[in-house]
Amino acid sequence: xxxxxxxxxxxxxxxxxxxxxxxxxxxxxxxxxxxxxxxxxxxxxxxxxxxxxxxxxxxxxxxxxxxxxxxxxxxxxxxxxxxxxxxxxxxxxxxxxxxxxxxxxxxxxxxxxxxxxxxxxxxxxxxxxxxxxxxxxxxxxxxxxxxxxxxxxxxxxxxxxxxxxxxxxxxxxxxxxxxxxxxxxxxxxxxxxxxxxxxxxxxxxxxxxxxxxxxxxxxxxxxxxxxxxxxxxxxxxxxxxxxxxxxxxxxxxxxxxxxxxxxxxxxxxxxxxxxxxxxx
Amino acid sequence: xxxxxxxxxxxxxxxxxxxxxxxxxxxxxxxxxxxxxxxxxxxxxxxxxxxxxxxxxxxxxxxxxxxxxxxxxxxxxxxxxxxxxxxxxxxxxxxxxxxxxxxxxxxxxxxxxxxxxxxxxxxxxxxxxxxxxxxxxxxxxxxxxxxxxxxxxxxxxxxxxxxxxxxxxxxxxxxxxxxxxxxxxxxxxxxxxxxxxxxxxxxxxxxxxxxxxxxxxxxxxxxxxxxxxxxxxxxxxxxxxxxxxxxxxxxxxxxxxxxxxxxxxxxxxxxxxxxxxxxxxx
Numbered sequence: 001x002x003x004x005x006x007x008x009x010x011x012x013x014x015x016x017x018x019x020x021x022x023x024x025x026x027x028x029x030x031x032x033x034x035x036x037x038x039x040x041x042x043x044x045x046x047x048x049x050x051x052x053x054x055x056x057x058x059x060x061x062x063x064x065x066x067x068x069x070x071x072x073x074x075x076x077x078x079x080x081x082x083x084x085x086x087x088x089x090x091x092x093x094x095x096x097x098x099x100x101x102x103x104x105x106x107x108x109x110x111x112x113x114x115x116x117x118x119x120x121x122x123x124x125x126x127x128x129x130x131x132x133x134x135x136x137x138x139x140x141x142x143x144x145x146x147x148x149x150x151x152x153x154x155x156x157x158x159x160x161x162x163x164x165x166x167x168x169x170x171x172x173x174x175x176x177x178x179x180x181x182x183x184x185x186x187x188x189x190x191x192x193x194x195x196x197x198x199x200x201x202x203x204x205x206x207x208x209x210x211x212x213x214x215x216x217x218x219x220x221x222x223x224x225x226x227x228x229x230x231x232x233x234x235x236x237x238x239x240x241x242x243x244x245x246x247x248x249x250x251x252x253x254x255x256x257x258x259x260x261x262x263x264x265x266x267x268x269x270x271x272x273x274x275x276x277x278x279x280x
Numbered sequence: 281x282x283x284x285x286x287x288x289x290x291x292x293x294x295x296x297x298x299x300x301x302x303x304x305x306x307x308x309x310x311x312x313x314x315x316x317x318x319x320x321x322x323x324x325x326x327x328x329x330x331x332x333x334x335x336x337x338x339x340x341x342x343x344x345x346x347x348x349x350x351x352x353x354x355x356x357x358x359x360x361x362x363x364x365x366x367x368x369x370x371x372x373x374x375x376x377x378x379x380x381x382x383x384x385x386x387x388x389x390x391x392x393x394x395x396x397x398x399x400x401x402x403x404x405x406x407x408x409x410x411x412x413x414x415x416x417x418x419x420x421x422x423x424x425x426x427x428x429x430x431x432x433x434x435x436x437x438x439x440x441x442x443x444x445x446x447x448x449x450x451x452x453x454x455x456x457x458x459x460x461x462x463x464x465x466x467x468x469x470x471x472x473x474x475x476x477x478x479x480x481x482x483x484x485x486x487x488x489x490x491x492x493x494x495x496x497x498x499x500x501x502x503x504x505x506x507x508x509x510x511x512x513x514x515x516x517x518x519x520x521x522x523x524x525x526x527x528x529x530x531x532x533x534x535x536x537x538x539x540x541x542x543x544x545x546x547x548x549x550x551x552x553x554x555x556x557x558x559x560x561x562x
Contacts, residue, residue: 012376015365015368019379023383023386023441024385029398029401091305098300104302110303110306113310114306114310115557116553119498121502123504124522124549126504127526127527127538128317128318130530131324131535148313158306183294183298215508233393234392248396248400251397254392259385259388
């Protein structure tokens with residue numbers, strides 16, 4: 001019996017250790033680079049001989065050619081992520097409420113159109129989106145990225161919110177109607193408070209989607225001071241003599257907020273985002 | 281009675297009115313940023329000459345094969361591993377709980393820094409992998425990203441690294457919805473873990489597994505980062521997939537070809553989308 005228990009634990013460890021290494025090596029390598037001096041970063045040591053915060057100081061002080069607009073670009077990323085989160089939340093909540101609770105005529109069609117959009121691979125839509133933004137005169141304007149990201153984020157959010165709001169009891173709506181509540185009162189006083197967990201989930205989802213986006217930013221923005229941090233990081237690649245340790249330090253700073261937000265809202269994210277998929 | 285009758289239609293109208301008003305923001309976005317681009321894009325790709333040019337471009341043929349390999353091999357491996365890991369992560373051990381928190385990191389952090397980190401690890405001269413190979417064996421390691429087969433394989437692995445946590449989460453959720461009594465009863469009857477998988481896990485997770493497989497294929501088709509940031513399509517444009525090829529044409533100012541390369545993929549994408557919509561919109 002004891003041997004069998006040991007065998008079970010060994011088997012679990014034989015899965016766990018490779019999973020741990022597979023997951024952590026690229027991230028640890030990123031971190032290691034960020035705290036290493038320029039020449040020692042590539043030595044292959046597990047911990048640098050002289051760990052340093054020098055790279056972060058250079059980044060925060062914008063003391064390198066590639067980093068002249070670091071704070072501005074960090075601000076752009078933040079602004080765009082918050083704007084996308086807020087706009088998507090507004091658009092998706094209204095649509096989900098109208099479709100699921102008000103049973104607006106044609107609601108099913110709207111839901112199907114949204115789902116269809118959700119299934120267009122983002123990189124495919126990027127090509128005509130670029131041309132479209134240019135036709136609208138929005139190219140090189142941060143609004144183009146915001147609107148493109150809302151377009152991409154909204155369908156999934158509408159779908160998740162609709163799934164969640166279909167589960168709310170109908171008696172609430174009937175009671176509200178009996179009491180002579182308007183649709184808007186039902187929305188504000190009954191619907192929104194009950195939907196908070198799902199709203200947190202989709203709000204965080206769209207915020208992170210925008211913060212993490214590279215392709216659309218890279219296509220739609222080009223002025224140094226308009227770029228998001230993601231695009232600025234990609235620009236490091238254009239030169240052979242790029243300061244890799246600074247790139248990794250900047251990348252580390254850029255990766256921290258989404259990781260923190262994810263862990264802070266983990267409870268909502270996982271249940272909110274997996275609930276819909278598991279159903280089918 | 282007559283009062284109620286006269287109030288009701290009016291009330292209904294106002295609710296219907298609000299309903300219509302509240303779907304307008306999304307419909308505006310849909311028309312302006314989905315319908316217009318799609319129609320305009322199809323119109324750009326209307327000239328049959330584009331498809332002749334596309335067929336004559338050796339890069340396109342290679343891209344089609346790469347994309348196929350990416351989807352069929354990459355996604356199947358990813359989902360199979362995710363299914364296995366779902367079983368691993370539902371085991372109750374304190375260290376597996378800790379591991380599951382770390383495991384999500386590739387998905388929770390943005391692609392750019394981590395993919396570039398891997399790109400540096402693979403640098404043939406000073407990357408940590410070849411440095412280690414040299415230290416251990418005294419031999420020079422391969423020039424990883426300069427070999428088209430290796431480079432594409434590494435892109436696929438990069439893609440798996442990034443999206444495995446998400447699909448594992450989905451499958452864990454499905455796995456947790458199976459009542460534990462079934463497994464307990466099977467244990468009492470002396471079932472092996474394979475039998476438990478075969479007769480309990482698989483039958484109840486089949487549907488979710490295939491939904492995930494199709495959905496993941498559609499998403500993988502749009503994965504630009506794993507290829508572009510790791511290989512950039514090089515060496516010699518041999519590692520492109522459709523997602524990066526369209527952007528390549530766009531940057532070469534050949535938007536008609538870019539759109540044509542997407543239109544060519546539609547006969548494969550649309551049936552997948554149709555099946556998915558049937559599954560998800562019920």
